[in-house]
Amino acid sequence: MSMSDNVRARMAEGSWIRKMFEEGAALKQRFGEENVFDLSLGNPIMEPPPEFEAELKRLVENPVPGMHRYMPNAGYPETRAAVAAQLSSETGMKFTPDSIVMTCGAAGAMNVVLKTILNPGEEVIVFAPYFLEFGNYIDNHGGLTRVVPTDEQFVPRLDALEAAITANTKAVIVNSPNNPSGAVYGEDLIHQVGNLLQKKESQYGTQIFLISDEAYRKIIYDGLKYPPVFHHHRHTIVATSHSKDLALPGERVGYIALHPECSQREELIGGFIFCNRTLGFVNAPALMQHVVRSLQQVTVSVDEYQKKRDFLYSHLVEMGYSVVKPQGAFYMFPKSPLEDEVAFVEQLRQWNVLTVPGRGFGSPGYFRLSYCVNDATLEGSLAGFEKAARESNLC
């Protein structure tokens, strides 16, 4: 009676994940933090890079009057200019500050974008496995989530995408490097997705946005270069954050970038600014906007994450696990040795190893590992993986 029926229903849906987290916390209390190997959270263990600490100190030791006050809801013009310059250099396209809106992280950016574009009942396509919150974000603003499968490498299948697009499709969300699979979508694929969207736009006389969640854009391995999504569809909106590249997830600073040649560009940007304000974000946190201005080219040590990936990947494969080698982000999405991956995740938990079942990402039969943890946790988890593998007759 007191609570929204929809919120109650959505909470109940996700409540088994919460239950697992709670049981994990209980394990830690029982056995001690150091004896529980928690690979369930995407909370980077790394500290922000030294450039961040230096810039934060500089600002705090030389306070400028008004530095904690409201600024335009889109963010400081200087910060938006720095982001625009960085995007221009990454893409070779011309971004100006008026295509950028600073937001409370990528989660804030996604909600602002979806609120701005969605009419009730319009559909948004996501590719499984997908970040479990996308469904909540879409629902918040009256949209319907349409889940489309990927191939064995976790790469979107064009035929499945084409079959899913209707006159009612308002947007397609891509998330590369991907949470939970670590897949990075190649330039060819993005190009084909762009072409397909344009074909469907002509066919239906609609506008179909490509929303690219790029929270992990800078966390990419093996010398790969990130292929900019902007090149392949002019109705592209990028939502991203500095949570992962600067290891600041608690500080909530990110941005929306709109394609400079998007139709109705000004109206859309006006909508983003309006929704940033009225959804209650008002603006991205002021101090962090000051800090990230000069750090657009700074990233945490990706080599360290790559070493962790290599360590875990090689051991899991050796134990007989079937794993697609991640090319970015800091997650791995192995196949569950048991058909029921919840049962397998439960089995790992018996050995004090915490992971997340694939159905939390729309892909039952898999499970997610986060390797943004310290080396001792990774090393400590191996015994549990080995025992669980043996119990499942993997080796």
Next chain:
Amino acid sequence: MSMSDNVRARMAEGSWIRKMFEEGAALKQRFGEENVFDLSLGNPIMEPPPEFEAELKRLVENPVPGMHRYMPNAGYPETRAAVAAQLSSETGMKFTPDSIVMTCGAAGAMNVVLKTILNPGEEVIVFAPYFLEFGNYIDNHGGLTRVVPTDEQFVPRLDALEAAITANTKAVIVNSPNNPSGAVYGEDLIHQVGNLLQKKESQYGTQIFLISDEAYRKIIYDGLKYPPVFHHHRHTIVATSHSKDLALPGERVGYIALHPECSQREELIGGFIFCNRTLGFVNAPALMQHVVRSLQQVTVSVDEYQKKRDFLYSHLVEMGYSVVKPQGAFYMFPKSPLEDEVAFVEQLRQWNVLTVPGRGFGSPGYFRLSYCVNDATLEGSLAGFEKAARESNLC
């Protein structure tokens, strides 16, 4: 075609206010900042108190590993404990950390609360004049805004409130000290409102929340004591921020506090935490949560605001304006000398004085002044007020 019809419509509704702001910016460019007297924004000119600067420096110079990482979505337990202790001491009631959720300011808190409780079509009552964003917040989550008038002192009228409550009423929003009127609701009134809500709850078999937006709770004059709303209705939810008491509006840190004896307390708090996460706030900014922990008893110099109030109030009254003397916040809401207050605001603008028409707050015939500006701006505005008064035959 590209944008939500509802967002477009709501933007158009508010667009004349934006137009005024833009014209104000043009005035500043033309005449120079110092020759335009902008009383249109609630962006406090004051710097944060020295205790804030000291604590921020201390934290930044002694960084603790993990201080920028994710924490529980409800916020740091230590920060919630500090807020609970402060509320316990202010109210004499027993608050525990699990009744507190740290949020991205009061705007974030209001959106989280409304999303958590509202089913589509349920009604929320606001008292005019009211903060113009409440209507957007309610609409965001499918609710309907029901506006109820106040009396000549801008105090809610119980008969009007009683007439407005139906079986479909989910909540009543109070905002004291009030933006835009500066009215502070007395303990008697709050008590009567609480009684009325309880009577109506029995009558309809419903639960009616009293949502108290207390962003200005600490900005209160003439030695008045703030009467805690919690004492008078157990279905009370407080939404507030440190934007005004610590002069940090750009930093987005505030909280939700739920009455310790509210029915379904645990479920509601779970809903707030869920909605804080899924609306994309995720958590209140980490560094600011660390900072405000030890500043719960610190407030900017209220005396300075009181001096500004006294200065502006006495001059306006002398010129013949009809003004209810504000008891808190940093706004004044004089009666417009012209029936059409938009025309009067326009007239003030001819004299480079920027204010906001009352219809932006649901109360045509009035206009809002913000006196959280420096003294030169206040002093400089007097000539314009005088000339506009003369033109309107006030004196």
